[in-house]
Amino acid sequence: MTGELSAQVAPAELGYEGALRPATLAEFVGQEKVREQMGLLLGAAQIEGRTPDHILLAGPPGLGKTTLSMIVAAELGVPIQQTSGPAIQHAGDLAAVLSSLVPGEVLFIDEIHRMARSAEEMLYLAMEDFKVDIMVGKGAGATSVPLELSPFTLVGATTRAGLLPNPLRDRFGFTAHLEYYANAELEGVLRRAAGLLDFPLEQAGIAEIAGRSRGTPRIANRLLRRVRDYTLVHNTAPDAESVNAALSLYDVDEHGLDRLDREVLRIIVDRFAGGPVGLSTLAASVGEEAETIEAVVEPFLMRAGLIARSPRGRIATSLGWSHLGRTPPPM
Numbered sequence: 001m002t003g004e005l006s007a008q009v010a011p012a013e014l015g016y017e018g019a020l021r022p023a024t025l026a027e028f029v030g031q032e033k034v035r036e037q038m039g040l041l042l043g044a045a046q047i048e049g050r051t052p053d054h055i056l057l058a059g060p061p062g063l064g065k066t067t068l069s070m071i072v073a074a075e076l077g078v079p080i081q082q083t084s085g086p087a088i089q090h091a092g093d094l095a096a097v098l099s100s101l102v103p104g105e106v107l108f109i110d111e112i113h114r115m116a117r118s119a120e121e122m123l124y125l126a127m128e129d130f131k132v133d134i135m136v137g138k139g140a141g142a143t144s145v146p147l148e149l150s151p152f153t154l155v156g157a158t159t160r161a162g163l164l165p166n167p168l169r170d171r172f173g174f175t176a177h178l179e180y181y182a183n184a185e186l187e188g189v190l191r192r193a194a195g196l197l198d199f200p201l202e203q204a205g206i207a208e209i210a211g212r213s214r215g216t217p218r219i220a221n222r223l224l225r226r227v228r229d230y231t232l233v234h235n236t237a238p239d240a241e242s243v244n245a246a247l248s249l250y251d252v253d254e255h256g257l258d259r260l261d262r263e264v265l266r267i268i269v270d271r272f273a274g275g276p277v278g279l280s281t282l283a284a285s286v287g288e289e290a291e292t293i294e295a296v297v298e299p300f301l302m303r304a305g306l307i308a309r310s311p312r313g314r315i316a317t318s319l320g321w322s323h324l325g326r327t328p329p330p331m
């Protein structure tokens with residue numbers, strides 16, 4: 001353990017998300033291509049008795065990046081240390097984590113695009129040669145002392161692969177692009193989770209939740225839990241009717257839009273006459289971080305065809321207008 005910067009992950013991680021995390025590649029539902037690519041990468045490394053190439057996981061939140069990093073460690077039978085870009089403010093923070101790694105260990109850096117620039121530069125050498133140069137002293141008397149590291153596998157996760165500097169991106173031997181899950185895959189995620197929770201939700205209910213989960217397993221699992229709460233408290237059957245009642249109580253509409261999504265859409269339509277609206281104006285209007293709007297809300301609304309991006313900002317499509325029950329202005 002290296003203080004607050006990283007946390008050793010106990011195998012039986014507690015909590016709802018932890019309990020539902022698949023532990024092996026075989027249990028990981030969907031993302032066929034990524035699973036196959038990853039399986040090859042890990043298999044070849046194991047045959048040759050070396051650490052695999054460093055892995056970059058790119059994609060929107062909640063699609064399984066943290067889960068995959070743990071699977072990499074579990075499949076290789078090695079420990080994992082987790083940290084995140086924002087926790088690495090200085091090169092020294094990174095040096096402390098790197099020097100504590102045991103041979104073969106997986107280092108998971110979430111939101112790697114938010115790491116300090118000085119640390120990024122240290123990481124280049126560490127990834128390539130398992131070495132870092134530590135600066136000792138200040139000013140004219142400062143010298144750099146090389147430090148050998150244990151061989152390790154870096155698993156970086158980012159929602160913004162485009163923000164990574166090229167030299168860093170190039171040092172990952174494999175980039176997995178995680179895509180939103182198809183409804184059939186989400187049904188698989190939900191069936192697995194319902195089984196683990198001992199909740200006999202019928203197929204129509206599973207399909208209903210999948211359709212409202214925005215292609216995201218984390219959301220699917222969260223909605224499943226709300227539905228389970230509902231059936232427990234109201235003593236109703238684990239069926240589609242309970243799903244509809246529970247999800248309307250939690251303001252998740254039939255397309256999976258939640259309160260924030262609808263608010264963003266409503267502001268574009270009502271306050272800005274359909275747009276265009278710039279990201280920062282939009283974020284300020286709904287009182288949310290621009291990053292949340294950009295990484296979570298927008299991709300979903302765009303995928304659903306409710307908004308579009310123009311060079312001057314976001315605009316509501318005619319589908320977006322009609323989703324709110326408004327008539328789009330004539331073109």
Ligand SMILES: Nc1ncnc2c1ncn2[C@@H]1O[C@H](COP(=O)(O)OP(=O)(O)OP(=O)(O)O)[C@@H](O)[C@H]1O
Nearest residue numbers: 017020021028029061062063064065066067217218
């Ligand atoms: N392919 C999958 N099969 C089954 N469950 C999954 C899958 N992917 C994700 N999950 C579940 O979804 C939840 C969220 O996954 P995870 O935390 O790995 O997402 P993430 O992409 O790392 O998100 P973030 O970037 O926000 O941390 C976990 O509870 C995990 O069990």
